[in-house]
Amino acid sequence: MSAAATVVRLDDAGGARVLLETSRALPLVTISVGSKTGSLVDPLGKDGSTRLLSRLMRRTAGGLDPQAIDTRIDSLGAALSADVSHSTMAFQATVISRSLNEFVDLLVDVLSRPSLASAELERLQRETLAELKDSLDDDRSLARRFFRRRFFGAHPYGRSVSGTSKTVPEITSADVQSVFQRSFVRGNLVFAFSGDLDAARAAQIAKRISDALPSGGVLADNTPEPEAVAGRRLVIVDKPERTQTKILVGCLGSHTRDEDHVALLVANTIFGGTFTARMTKEIRSKHGWSYGAYSSMPIDRRRQSFIMSTAPKADDAGPCLKLELDMLHELREKGVTKAELSWAKRYMVRSHCFAIDTAAKRVGLELDQTLYDLPADYYSRYTEHVQAVTLEQANLALQKRLSEDNLLITIVGTESSIGSSVREAVSNLASTEVVAFDSVD
Amino acid sequence: MSSPGSQSRGLWGPSPKLREKRLSELNAGATPDGQVTHLETVAFGPSLTVERFRFGNGLELLFCEDHSAPVIAYHTWFRVGSRHEREGKTGLAHLFEHLMFNEVEGRKAGEFDRKLEEAGAESNASTWLDFTQYNVSIPKDQLPLVVKLESERMSRLVLRDPQVKSEKEVVANERRERVDDDLEGAVSELLWATAFENHAYRWPTIGWMKDIEGFTTDDCQEFYKTYYAPNNAVLVIVGDVAEAALLKRLSEAYGALPASTLPLEDVHPEPPQVAERRVEVSKPTATEKLVVGYHSPAMGDFDHPALSLLAEVLFSGRASRLHQKLVRELELATEVRAFVGPFRDPGLFELFISAREGRTAEQILEVIDAEFDKVRSEAIPQEEIARAAARLELGLLAGLETVDGKASTLGFYEIVLGRPGAAFERLDTTRRVTASDLIRVARRYLLPRFRSVILVRPDLSASSDDDGEAEAAQ
Numbered sequence: 001m002s003a004a005a006t007v008v009r010l011d012d013a014g015g016a017r018v019l020l021e022t023s024r025a026l027p028l029v030t031i032s033v034g035s036k037t038g039s040l041v042d043p044l045g046k047d048g049s050t051r052l053l054s055r056l057m058r059r060t061a062g063g064l065d066p067q068a069i070d071t072r073i074d075s076l077g078a079a080l081s082a083d084v085s086h087s088t089m090a091f092q093a094t095v096i097s098r099s100l101n102e103f104v105d106l107l108v109d110v111l112s113r114p115s116l117a118s119a120e121l122e123r124l125q126r127e128t129l130a131e132l133k134d135s136l137d138d139d140r141s142l143a144r145r146f147f148r149r150r151f152f153g154a155h156p157y158g159r160s161v162s163g164t165s166k167t168v169p170e171i172t173s174a175d176v177q178s179v180f181q182r183s184f185v186r187g188n189l190v191f192a193f194s195g196d197l198d199a200a201r202a203a204q205i206a207k208r209i210s211d212a213l214p215s216g217g218v219l220a221d222n223t224p225e226p227e228a229v230a231g232r233r234l235v236i237v238d239k240p241e242r243t244q245t246k247i248l249v250g251c252l253g254s255h256t257r258d259e260d261h262v263a264l265l266v267a268n269t270i271f272g273g274t275f276t277a278r279m280t281k282e283i284r285s286k287h288g289w290s291y292g293a294y295s296s297m298p299i300d301r302r303r304q305s306f307i308m309s310t311a312p313k314a315d316d317a318g319p320c321l322k323l324e325l326d327m328l329h330e331l332r333e334k335g336v337t338k339a340e341l342s343w344a345k346r347y348m349v350r351s352h353c354f355a356i357d358t359a360a361k362r363v364g365l366e367l368d369q370t371l372y373d374l375p376a377d378y379y380s381r382y383t384e385h386v387q388a389v390t391l392e393q394a395n396l397a398l399q400k401r402l403s404e405d406n407l408l409i410t411i412v413g414t415e416s417s418i419g420s421s422v423r424e425a426v427s428n429l430a431s432t433e434v435v436a437f438d439s440v441d
Numbered sequence: 442m443s444s445p446g447s448q449s450r451g452l453w454g455p456s457p458k459l460r461e462k463r464l465s466e467l468n469a470g471a472t473p474d475g476q477v478t479h480l481e482t483v484a485f486g487p488s489l490t491v492e493r494f495r496f497g498n499g500l501e502l503l504f505c506e507d508h509s510a511p512v513i514a515y516h517t518w519f520r521v522g523s524r525h526e527r528e529g530k531t532g533l534a535h536l537f538e539h540l541m542f543n544e545v546e547g548r549k550a551g552e553f554d555r556k557l558e559e560a561g562a563e564s565n566a567s568t569w570l571d572f573t574q575y576n577v578s579i580p581k582d583q584l585p586l587v588v589k590l591e592s593e594r595m596s597r598l599v600l601r602d603p604q605v606k607s608e609k610e611v612v613a614n615e616r617r618e619r620v621d622d623d624l625e626g627a628v629s630e631l632l633w634a635t636a637f638e639n640h641a642y643r644w645p646t647i648g649w650m651k652d653i654e655g656f657t658t659d660d661c662q663e664f665y666k667t668y669y670a671p672n673n674a675v676l677v678i679v680g681d682v683a684e685a686a687l688l689k690r691l692s693e694a695y696g697a698l699p700a701s702t703l704p705l706e707d708v709h710p711e712p713p714q715v716a717e718r719r720v721e722v723s724k725p726t727a728t729e730k731l732v733v734g735y736h737s738p739a740m741g742d743f744d745h746p747a748l749s750l751l752a753e754v755l756f757s758g759r760a761s762r763l764h765q766k767l768v769r770e771l772e773l774a775t776e777v778r779a780f781v782g783p784f785r786d787p788g789l790f791e792l793f794i795s796a797r798e799g800r801t802a803e804q805i806l807e808v809i810d811a812e813f814d815k816v817r818s819e820a821i822p823q824e825e826i827a828r829a830a831a832r833l834e835l836g837l838l839a840g841l842e843t844v845d846g847k848a849s850t851l852g853f854y855e856i857v858l859g860r861p862g863a864a865f866e867r868l869d870t871t872r873r874v875t876a877s878d879l880i881r882v883a884r885r886y887l888l889p890r891f892r893s894v895i896l897v898r899p900d901l902s903a904s905s906d907d908d909g910e911a912e913a914a915q
Binding site: 023025026027028066067070071073074075076077078079094095096123126127130131133134136137139239240241242243244274275276281284285286287288289290291311312313343346347349350351352353354357358360438 | 487509510511512550551554555558559560561562563564578580583606607608609610611613614615617618621622623624625725726727728758759760765768769772775776795797798824827828829831832834835838839841842843844901902
């Protein structure tokens with residue numbers, strides 16, 4: 001079973017791009033409306049504009065009062081949220097199928113007729129600032145935010161999707177209006193439906209929404225490729241009373257159009273992609289240093305990072321970090337083994353069934369493929385691509401794509417208890433920066 | 442929808458007559474412990490049914506045949522959780538959950554996970570107050586492997602000092618991550634320890650740190666012998682497999698495992714709370730937090746569905762009363778959340794509210810008290826009740842999309858209520874809740890004398906005032 005085998009692309013929806021898989025298993029309909037623009041279109045110095053827009057659309061649909069909208073959504077047995085990333089924005093809705101018609105009326109208003117009232121924008125800005133304060137309580141999120149800011153620097157991927165306490169107050173009604181007008185045009189949207197509805201109904205809904213929007217095409221994504229950090233850089237995010245640390249170690253990673261992208265995915269699976277991968281085995285099972293020990297390779301339209309993630313207690317932070325760096329060195333120097341490669345390929349091919357075991361997941365993959373401009377067969381021939389990876393390709397990809405020299409190490413912890421041990425753990429440090437955890441802007 | 446215990450057939454599965462014939466053939470060749478009895482057919486929503494079987498050794502099986510995807514969810518639920526522990530040995534059920542992934546006789550340490558991952562499986566486990574559950578989702582052709590591995594670790598686990606020592610370290614790190622360095626985790630732990638003085642719900646599932654550090658291999662071996670027996674377990678299997686083939690394989694694998702004598706549970710009911718308990722703590726956080734726990738009924742109590750619905754009306758979603766009041770209208774809070782404990786014994790109706798900068802936990806509590814006064818005296822309109830019921834219905838349906846979601850729902854309701862299809866029964870009950878029911882539960886449970894209050898004050902005194910300092914390269 002592959003995603004492509006069951007998802008259909010409808011061509012009778014008045015020009016709108018529509019994906020559908022009907023499933024009568026449950027009386028639920030899932031609707032996603034994706035925009036091919038995300039927070040990268042935020043005006044300069046106004047990070048968070050697109051995310052504010054998405055929330056404001058949901059609150060001001062058809063000029064209604066936000067409470068009336070929330071009451072309506074709940075009464076219908078529906079849920080509606082918006083996800084914003086650097087490159088995309090997607091409204092995700094689930095509704096009990098008996099309420100589909102009434103829910104669609106509301107969804108059309110959310111997507112095509114939000115009032116974007118300035119009073120509501122101001123209220124939302126105050127809420128967002130309070131939420132940013134609250135997020136300081138989450139160490140994992142802090143580590144990710146500092147990592148991204150330092151890793152991508154001035155590159156657009158270094159900007160914050162949520163905005164910051166400096167940028168959010170600067171956003172004006174004109175800014176969100178401008179992002180709305182550029183993003184919500186017919187050609188920029190992709191519709192994805194799954195569940196208890198047929199092709200005719202899906203096409204009708206997509207056409208209705210599309211017809212309510214102005215014409216216009218996809219905005220070009222002119223984001224440049226990011227550059228690697230220079231040298232080994234250590235950032236200690238100082239937070240009081242931490243018994244534990246959150247460590248992220250990263251270098252530039254992969255692009256989905258690299259010829260060795262899948263080879264690197266397979267190699268990452270061996271290194272830190274599963275519960276029995278090298279990182280878990282050494283750091284968690286052998287030493288008991290961290291509850292979780294993983295590596296990951298996020299994807300976007302441009303190259304992203306390769307990140308190792310652990311959370312050792314303060315006393316173990318230095319030794320754990322040193323071990324991670326040694327393991328990365330060994331991975332690049334010696335590569336993976338034939339036995340490991342065979343094992344990883346079996347795991348990736350067999351477990352793929354859980355990425356496509358529901359209609360909503362199958363449609364979701366196709367939607368991602370379209371929104372992120374992934375290669376056409378990225379998901380539909382995923383298992384074939386994995387099977388084709390050779391030992392030589394996997395090891396060459398590790399040497400070519402990963403770096404030990406140009407690394408960013410971000411650690412959230414209490415500097416007075418971890419500072420010296422983590423500095424000692426990293427040889428050839430180009431710079432060390434200590435920042436207060438509440439200076440995340 | 443059929444009522445529980447009815448004999449309607451689902452989409453798949455044999456007729457009762459054919460099942461009887463097949464069981465007779467199977468049992469003729471099985472050991473006494475491996476012989477299977479079909480106990481009942483239970484409705485599970487509008488289109489699925491669950492078959493309940495019991496093996497000779499007491500092992501129960503709940504099986505839901507579902508061919509919607511070529512995958513199988515294989516869950517093993519043990520009727521042991523942190524409620525079965527005692528002072529000084531808290532966290533043992535959870536530590537044991539970790540050890541179950543380690544070494545089995547005749548296999549190397551770690552081989553369990555390695556084999557499962559090679560088969561493409563997704564596996565995990567969880568421990569809570571009333572249960573420990575192990576879940577594996579597998580491609581359909583890997584069923585023989587998971588039956589073998591799961592039946593092996595139910596009786597032939599190897600427990601040695603090095604594994605226990607290493608796993609204690611991992612669990613201690615998990616505790617640091619989820620509790621010691623996590624504001625919500627730490628405050629929730631404090632709330633339960635304040636609200637309960639007698640019942641085992643007063644200690645956290647993960648255990649106190651000193652207890653985790655003190656466990657011995659002997660503690661673990663004794664726990665295994667006591668609780669990990671087929672007559673203390675329920676298998677919940679949902680997915681793309683035919684009933685007869687499954688039963689044969691399970692009978693062969695589990696039929697050799699003997700039942701054990703389970704200890705009488707040493708339950709200490711919590712005496713009624715007679716006065717509010719209030720604790721104030723300082724944490725390195727930017728704003729005040731308010732955490733409140735009202736003693737609430739057990740999940741099987743007649744009042745539980747009504748109180749859960751009242752929690753929806755008051756706290757769930759942006760249209761809820763307290764969200765509207767605290768977040769939107771008065772701008773006192775960033776977020777409000779509430780949760781009525783779904784446990785075998787009475788638990789807590791927990792509230793978590795994060796204040797905005799410059800606002801106090803006391804200001805928020807005052808608003809909550811006023812709203813609670815209102816629901817104790819005024820009828821909640823029918824539209825509001827229906828809206829909350831629709832939210833609960835959506836939540837239930839959305840959780841049933843995968844075979845794993847179905848198995849989790851069945852297993853949870855079986856362990857806590859003894860009725861695997863009770864999720865849909867509760868939904869029906871919820872639809873019948875009236876305004877009078879809501880007034881009754883508000884007056885019975887939402888009283889200040891029944892609550893514990895934790896006030897969290899921000900203390901960032903140890904934080905650096907600088908925005909950052911750059912050091913020279915070494």
